[in-house]
Amino acid sequence: MRAHCLSLSLLAATAAAFAPSQPIVKVGRSSQLQMALTLYGSPGSRSPLCNWAALELKLPLQAGDLSRNPHPFGQIPCLTDDNDVLVFESGAILNYLQSKADKKGINDDARSAAIASWIAWANASLDPICFLETPDGKVYDTGLKSGNRRIDRLDQLLSKAEFLVPGGFSLADVAVSSYLLYVIQFFPDVDLYSKWPNVVRYMKDCAGRDEYAKAFGERVQSFCLQRLGDMESGPGTEKKLFGMF
Ligand SMILES: N[C@@H](CCC(=O)N[C@@H](CS)C(=O)NCC(=O)O)C(=O)O
Structure with a gap:
C-alpha cells in the first residue's frame, strides 16, 4: 500500500462496509493548540493501525481535524505531538509511538531494534x-x-x-x-x-x-x-x- 489508499481504491465499497460504527477517539477542537498525540486519519484506511498501536501502548490519541491535516502530501495517516512534532508514514508513526512508550518504561534496545525492523x-x-x-x-x-x-x-x-x-x-x-x-x-x-x-x-x-x-x-x-x-x-x-x- 505505498501510494494507494484502501478506502479510495477499487475496493472502496468493501472498506466502507468495514468502517467502525463508532468514532474511535474524541475529535479535538481544531482551534485548540495540539498539545497531545493527534492522529489525522479515517476508518477504512490504514490509519486504524496507528490507533491499534496507541491502544496497545496505552498512549492516548486524539483525532485531528482532517481539513487541517499537515501531511506534506495531504495523505493519511499523519501524527502531530506537542505542536512541533510532525510524523508521517504509518511505519514512522508506529516507531514514534514506540519511542514515546520506551521513554516511559523499561528500555530494551534489542527489543526496540527488533520492533523497528519488523x-x-x-x-x-x-x-x-x-x-x-x-x-x-x-x-x-x-x-x-x-x-x-x-x-x-x-x-x-x-x-x-x-x-x-x-x-x-x-x-x-x-x-x-x-x-x-x-x-x-x-x-x-x-x-x-x-x-x-x-x-x-x-x-x-x-x-x-x-x-x-x-x-x-x-x-x-x-x-x-x-x-x-x-x-x-x-x-x-x-x-x-x-x-x-
Ligand atoms: N506509505 C504511506 C501511504 C499513505 C497512503 O497511501 N495513504 C492513503 C490512505 S490509506 C492516502 O492518503 N491516499 C490519498 C492520497 O494519496 O492522496 C503510509 O504508510 O502511511
Missing part, C-alpha cells in the same frame, strides 16, 4: 506482497494467492514463536498482522491456511485482541476471526463477504 519489513516488503498494484497505484490483487518464499519463512518463524519479537505481543505484530488482516478483508476468498497454517494461527491471535476491535471495529474483528476459522475448517465453509450484515 515495522520497516511490513511496509517495505510485506505490503508489496500483500497488495499488487497497477502502475498508477490501484490495487488489483493480492500476492498471497500464490506461493511466496518470504511468507514461507514467516510461517516457519511463527511455528516456533507466538509473536514476532521475544517478550510478547508488540508493535511488530501490529504492523505485520494489520497488512495480513487487510488482505482477508479485501480478498475474502484467499486461502492462507493450506500454505501457511502458522500465519493463520498468528493472525487469529492478533485479530482476537480487544485493542484490535477497538481500533478497527467489532465487525471487522468478527469477520476476520470467522474467515480465519473457516480457512482452518477447510474449503466450502467460507462465508460470503457481506453475509453477516
Whole structure:
C-alpha cells in the first residue's frame, strides 16, 4: 500500500462496509493548540493501525481535524505531538509511538531494534506482497494467492514463536498482522491456511485482541476471526463477504 489508499481504491465499497460504527477517539477542537498525540486519519484506511498501536501502548490519541491535516502530501495517516512534532508514514508513526512508550518504561534496545525492523519489513516488503498494484497505484490483487518464499519463512518463524519479537505481543505484530488482516478483508476468498497454517494461527491471535476491535471495529474483528476459522475448517465453509450484515 505505498501510494494507494484502501478506502479510495477499487475496493472502496468493501472498506466502507468495514468502517467502525463508532468514532474511535474524541475529535479535538481544531482551534485548540495540539498539545497531545493527534492522529489525522479515517476508518477504512490504514490509519486504524496507528490507533491499534496507541491502544496497545496505552498512549492516548486524539483525532485531528482532517481539513487541517499537515501531511506534506495531504495523505493519511499523519501524527502531530506537542505542536512541533510532525510524523508521517504509518511505519514512522508506529516507531514514534514506540519511542514515546520506551521513554516511559523499561528500555530494551534489542527489543526496540527488533520492533523497528519488523515495522520497516511490513511496509517495505510485506505490503508489496500483500497488495499488487497497477502502475498508477490501484490495487488489483493480492500476492498471497500464490506461493511466496518470504511468507514461507514467516510461517516457519511463527511455528516456533507466538509473536514476532521475544517478550510478547508488540508493535511488530501490529504492523505485520494489520497488512495480513487487510488482505482477508479485501480478498475474502484467499486461502492462507493450506500454505501457511502458522500465519493463520498468528493472525487469529492478533485479530482476537480487544485493542484490535477497538481500533478497527467489532465487525471487522468478527469477520476476520470467522474467515480465519473457516480457512482452518477447510474449503466450502467460507462465508460470503457481506453475509453477516
Ligand atoms: N506509505 C504511506 C501511504 C499513505 C497512503 O497511501 N495513504 C492513503 C490512505 S490509506 C492516502 O492518503 N491516499 C490519498 C492520497 O494519496 O492522496 C503510509 O504508510 O502511511
